[in-house]
Amino acid sequence: MITLYEHPLSPYAQKVKIALREKGIDFALKVPGGIGAGGAAGEFIEANPRAEVPLLIDGEAHIFDSTIILEYIEDKWPTPPLLPHTPVERARVRTIEDVCDTHYEAINWGLGEISWFRRAEGELAETLRERAAEQTEKLHAWLERQLGKSDWFNGASFGWGDLSVAPYVNASIGFGNGPDEGSTLGRWLARARTRESVALTMKEASASIAGMEVVAGILDQGLFKREYRDHRLEWMVKSGGIEVVLKGIERNNIRFTEFE
Template identity: 60%
Template sequence: MAELILYEHPLSPYAQKVKISLREKDVPFAARLPEGIGTGATGGGFAKANPRGEVPALIHGDVQIFDSTIILEYIEDVWPEPAMLPRAAAERARVRMIEDVMDTQFEAITWGLGELNFFRRAEGAQKDAMEAKARQQAEAFFGVLEGYLGDREWFNGGRFGWGDLSVVPYLNGAAGFGIRPAAGSRLAAWLDRANVRESVAQAQRESVASITGMNQVDQAVKAGLFKRQYRDHRLEWMMKTGGTDIVLKGLEAGNIRFTGPGT
């Protein structure tokens, strides 16, 4: 069987989704950190597999796939058991909508908190104000997620699956910044259940361990060695949360980039 290679970074919730799915299905894979990740000038097999220059990217023999959702769909097609998607069409659509909300809206909040705390894009009153807004935004999404969960044990329904692995990396990321679902809430109880699963726990351990390598990373940004990727939803978050000057300074300094080759 062809070797399965996953280009990833442990802090990436997009990559965590894929690792959780593979581990739930007991599919062996080799995790690799892309060459030059964060510089905007990645190379090797990763660059060939993903013109966006973002993790994750999956290589399976001659097959090269980027985008976490498309990768999850490929995994589901090649290794259908245990199924991560619900059986009913309406339920499949529901968990895919949950995934989209987390990928394109909630992700910007945790990413933005990383910009403030790891990359030190703002300090003092500006940082405090932006973090307060981030907390308000996250708590509003917790309410949305409570609605999606309802009285189900899992977002997927009767068993852990696609809907759950699409949420847990983001909520764990927010918890790392001290933002958690309210104690006693259905969402908090779900998060406790999800984190007990070894597939989730392992991804979380890897994520936490990688944070130690973030020391002085803000200096690398200031030196122009890192170019942070401002995808459209991340750029929107910065603009609406009080970070307009952060974007302008980053453009002037050349330490932010946008998606795609030549950017």
């Protein structure tokens, strides 16, 4: 049985779960202990020295990084294919994935820092929310251009491009930045949500949000450290939240990626 270490709110883990479910592959889910406080240990940290989810364990194969995991899944279980057939189309959907994994993820993550972890309040929080909304709108416009007149980002059928976008657009709805239901992107999301793989993954994420109500207090106690990886740090600084970063360093409740 394959084991996938994840957190239901991680868009990176969501991508992998959708891919496995699309291919009909059975797997067990685990949430690594201590990951939120930067204290992950055991099998998880031994297999993934970056201490990030997702991590896929398939026998002797221990694979981390969501894109590399997707490539492994596609190589080992090529049917049904999730990548388009032509090199140019494969490059296009991989580009979509990269944009969502860096630019889009950073926006939603930053909004989580404000809404769930209360890192900013008042005028600063409002400024960060406004900039996030502006940035999301631009990303949605870009995504609609990538979609064009097709039903799917992958082209004729649901695939790699679509599972790379769904977690981010779905999460943006919770922050008030989702696409209009009648827009090209909104209609695409409605189609994607009819797929069992997407619907179940989104349901797991929604159920997990309830537990986020207490995380601000845990953060203040120093029991939780949020990871400020490359694109997340860039987003917070460029969007006007440098004081959030400095305060987090001072209070020792943010962390940076370490290779254990």
